[in-house]
Amino acid sequence: MPAADRYQQIVVAAMREFARTGYSGTTTAHIASTIGVSQPYVMRLVRTKRDLFLAAFDHACQTMEDLLRDAVGDLGAAASAEARLDALRAAGYHGVLADRDLMGMMLHAFAAAGADEQVRDVVRVRYERLFATVAEVTGGSPAQVRDLMAVGLLWQVIAVLGAAGPSAEREWATPIPW
Template structure:
């Protein structure tokens, strides 16, 4: 690492490294030592940049939402209505391949929000802002924004399970679920199945 690099630049590197590490190992499975090593700084220096692992996770979560908003803005590119929604949906469907850290880290953020008030608060604020960004970019009604966000969450979950995330999501998922059923272990089925 260059000795001329500013603290702000090192902080940025630390946030990016934290995003990748937390996306892979989650909050509990990621150490600040691992992130510091990835950045090329000592762990004590990492704690000068961020006072705690928790603060670093919050910064990574914040950046994750920033990056997602950037993806949506770039995809919408001045389009409106259904065209904007379609372009943003296509960009989101490509995230598991193009920028896998984002959907993986989103899932980790949601999981930690269940038990951590700070992450829950940050997530609520950023989720509301994400809603407003999508609304402003598309001009679509709440029903369409809800459908869009629900599909985005489905894509994240499916990517985590190795399920299809491509353009024909409903049909690809139906085929995947049908084919995967044959690999299920034998368990008693619930009544009516």
């Protein structure tokens, strides 16, 4: 397998493992073993565990950005901001919440940002880009974008808890504020 393809495979595996056991609880040796390569090989492709964590976080953010863009892709140029926000809400519920690894990666990145300044800087910039993407694809007001992102964080938490989303409903989580 070409190194670029193997690198992508490692990043996807890393996202899954970091989502489940966090930055501190995940080793590069474990990530390597999940895809059948050696830990030194992983380290040749990524310099440090932090670099791999940030690559996995970037992959998660890119996945979310792609979902956001796809959600409004079929709407015509004349679609209102509210129609675009509704499309994001529906896509979030049916796509993002179903992916607990994606949600877990996001939450673990926020947690790691509290303890590591380099991680914090990258997470801050990347999260700002998610805000900008929501504003761009919806044309929503700053308040509408903020509200969507705030409820999105709530969705992330309840998705990781298995309390809401297409495959798991809990009565206390059903009145999602949309």
